Amino acid sequence: MFLSVCIVDDMEAISSLEMYVVDRNAEWLGVPRLVLMENAGAAVARNVVGRFPGARRVLVVCGTGDNGGDGYVAARHLHGAGLWVRVVGLGEPREELARANFEAVRRLWGVELALAATPLELLALQDWFLWADVIIDAVLGTGVRGALREPHATAVDLMNAAPAPKVAVDVPSGLDPDTGEVRDKAVRAALTVTFHKPKRGLLAEGARRYVGELVVEPIGIPPEAEVVVGPGDFAYLDFSRRADAKKGDHGRVLVVGGSLEYSGAPMYVALAALRSGVDLAVIAAPEPAAQAAKAYSPDIIAVPLEGPRLSLRHVEKVLRLAEKFDVVAIGPGLGLEGETPDAVKEIAARVKKPLVVDADAIKALGGSPVGGPQVVYTPHAGEFKALTGVEPPRGLRERAEAVREWAGRIGAVILLKGRYDVASDGRRVKINTTGTPAMTVGGTGDVLTGLTAAFMTKTRDPLEAAAVAAFVNGLAGEEAAAQLGFHITASDLIEKIPSVVRRYAREDITSPRP
Numbered sequence: 001m002f003l004s005v006c007i008v009d010d011m012e013a014i015s016s017l018e019m020y021v022v023d024r025n026a027e028w029l030g031v032p033r034l035v036l037m038e039n040a041g042a043a044v045a046r047n048v049v050g051r052f053p054g055a056r057r058v059l060v061v062c063g064t065g066d067n068g069g070d071g072y073v074a075a076r077h078l079h080g081a082g083l084w085v086r087v088v089g090l091g092e093p094r095e096e097l098a099r100a101n102f103e104a105v106r107r108l109w110g111v112e113l114a115l116a117a118t119p120l121e122l123l124a125l126q127d128w129f130l131w132a133d134v135i136i137d138a139v140l141g142t143g144v145r146g147a148l149r150e151p152h153a154t155a156v157d158l159m160n161a162a163p164a165p166k167v168a169v170d171v172p173s174g175l176d177p178d179t180g181e182v183r184d185k186a187v188r189a190a191l192t193v194t195f196h197k198p199k200r201g202l203l204a205e206g207a208r209r210y211v212g213e214l215v216v217e218p219i220g221i222p223p224e225a226e227v228v229v230g231p232g233d234f235a236y237l238d239f240s241r242r243a244d245a246k247k248g249d250h251g252r253v254l255v256v257g258g259s260l261e262y263s264g265a266p267m268y269v270a271l272a273a274l275r276s277g278v279d280l281a282v283i284a285a286p287e288p289a290a291q292a293a294k295a296y297s298p299d300i301i302a303v304p305l306e307g308p309r310l311s312l313r314h315v316e317k318v319l320r321l322a323e324k325f326d327v328v329a330i331g332p333g334l335g336l337e338g339e340t341p342d343a344v345k346e347i348a349a350r351v352k353k354p355l356v357v358d359a360d361a362i363k364a365l366g367g368s369p370v371g372g373p374q375v376v377y378t379p380h381a382g383e384f385k386a387l388t389g390v391e392p393p394r395g396l397r398e399r400a401e402a403v404r405e406w407a408g409r410i411g412a413v414i415l416l417k418g419r420y421d422v423a424s425d426g427r428r429v430k431i432n433t434t435g436t437p438a439m440t441v442g443g444t445g446d447v448l449t450g451l452t453a454a455f456m457t458k459t460r461d462p463l464e465a466a467a468v469a470a471f472v473n474g475l476a477g478e479e480a481a482a483q484l485g486f487h488i489t490a491s492d493l494i495e496k497i498p499s500v501v502r503r504y505a506r507e508d509i510t511s512p513r514p
């Protein structure tokens with residue numbers, strides 16, 4: 001296949017958040033999470049049979065999350081392999097997948113299942129812990145938060161006190177999957193069977209005495225899931241709001257664009273940003289464009305710049321204005337006449353805010369691009385050539401390599417638009433597959449710029465901001481086209497943004513009302 005080799009470093013460890021993202025994106029690619037859980041549990045059972053061939057009696061201790069779900073699957077497989085299996089559940093699972101596997105075990109009359117939701121109920125099962133030849137720890141995995149609560153802490157004590165070797169599912173319970181820290185106590189496993197890639201904490205200095213031997217098992221996550229943009233990527237963006245929030249807390253975007261000839265472009269950027277969940281989107285535009293923007297919509301605030309186009313005398317004003325904003329988006333509708341390219345160069349070099357560079361601003365900076373950890377370029381193929389001097393290659397794999405290389409050279413994020421959008425920060429690559437040929441209509445790129453700028457206020461990771469922006473832009477286009485066919489405009493996309501974002505983003509209110 002086309003991309004795994006160049007992009008995925010197979011020996012890389014993974015954080016619990018990255019694992020969450022990959023798992024959701026595998027589902028987006030059509031691999032159901034229930035299948036991943038089945039593969040995980042089956043891999044644990046296989047390892048138990050393979051590593052402990054003399055074992056006849058297996059105790060599986062299951063938490064209430066998906067780690068417990070893996071445990072129930074393992075129990076079913078071990079039972080099928082002819083072993084004597086007992087299962088202790090620390091309560092009934094709440095989530096759908098673990099619940100389904102719990103129910104499947106409950107129906108097996110050959111498996112003894114007990115629920116113990118309190119330390120006392122667990123202690124009553126102490127002889128089960130002493131009875132086992134092998135104990136499977138499926139209490140907590142990557143979803144652990146904070147110090148162990150009860151009955152989980154007692155379950156860990158009982159497992160550690162039992163003489164049988166312990167096999168940890170994904171992570172020894174009690175061990176932090178990201179840091180390897182143990183707050184209070186953790187299961188001391190003889191063997192840890194972890195899934196897809198080693199979780200970072202498992203490789204930490206002090207973790208070894210808890211992890212024991214480490215086995216990494218594939219569970220059917222395709223390499224594409226590592227690079228595709230999908231619903232999982234929303235986990236990198238924070239859409240939550242505090243109950244006592246005030247105007248401006250959720251992002252302020254300044255759009256520098258427009259000219260006598262082009263007044264629509266900066267409006268698309270600003271309106272898309274507003275629909276993406278920022279509080280303020282202000283346009284700084286040459287007078288005719290500023291006037292048109294104000295007349296068009298009461299949602300838009302426009303600061304006029306004297307004259308028909310951006311020129312050097314506006315630079316100080318724009319830089320002063322930028323101080324009040326979280327992100328500056330520059331380019332759409334500026335044109336390349338007169339002093340505009342020089343003004344763009346000045347602003348890009350001196351602005352101290354996260355920056356999205358699009359359209360004519362990319363061309364203006366072509367040959368001497370400005371880099372920075374919070375700078376994003378959003379070129380199409382032609383603009384990519386203006387930026388780098390080279391045509392983007394046609395094949396996806398080569399494209400991904402080229403974008404990564406140039407992002408690294410410039411020291412910024414590049415989002416190259418196309419049939420598949422390719423984004424990189426010089427290290428990681430993300431590929432977006434949403435979108436439709438109906439989106440060739442003018443303005444859809446401006447919408448993407450607005451989305452990118454808005455999402456940069458929701459994360460410190462500009463690659464993810466750009467990637468999720470491309471994903472939302474493409475889906476908004478697909479949904480507009482589903483209704484209107486090849487007759488959509490950029491405004492139709494903007495209208496679709498809220499419903500697309502709400503489908504995937506968590507929009508919690510995070511603090512109690514005052």
Ligand SMILES: NC(=O)C1=CN([C@@H]2O[C@H](COP(=O)(O)OP(=O)(O)OC[C@H]3O[C@@H](n4cnc5c(N)ncnc54)[C@H](O)[C@@H]3O)[C@@H](O)[C@H]2O)[C@@H](O)CC1
Nearest residue numbers: 023037065066067140141142143144145146147148149170
């Ligand atoms: N992400 C993936 O791709 C896959 C994940 N799988 C399994 O799913 C696991 C993650 O599942 P979840 O996200 O449901 O998380 P976990 O099952 O690790 O833990 C979540 C549960 O533990 C409770 N809990 C959290 N912290 C606690 C604490 N300190 N004391 C007591 N209880 C605590 C929560 O209330 C919740 O019920 C992985 O470790 C792995 O075993 C597998 O099914 C395969 C696929």
Ligand SMILES: [K+]
Nearest residue numbers: 137140169171
């Ligand atoms: K575990």
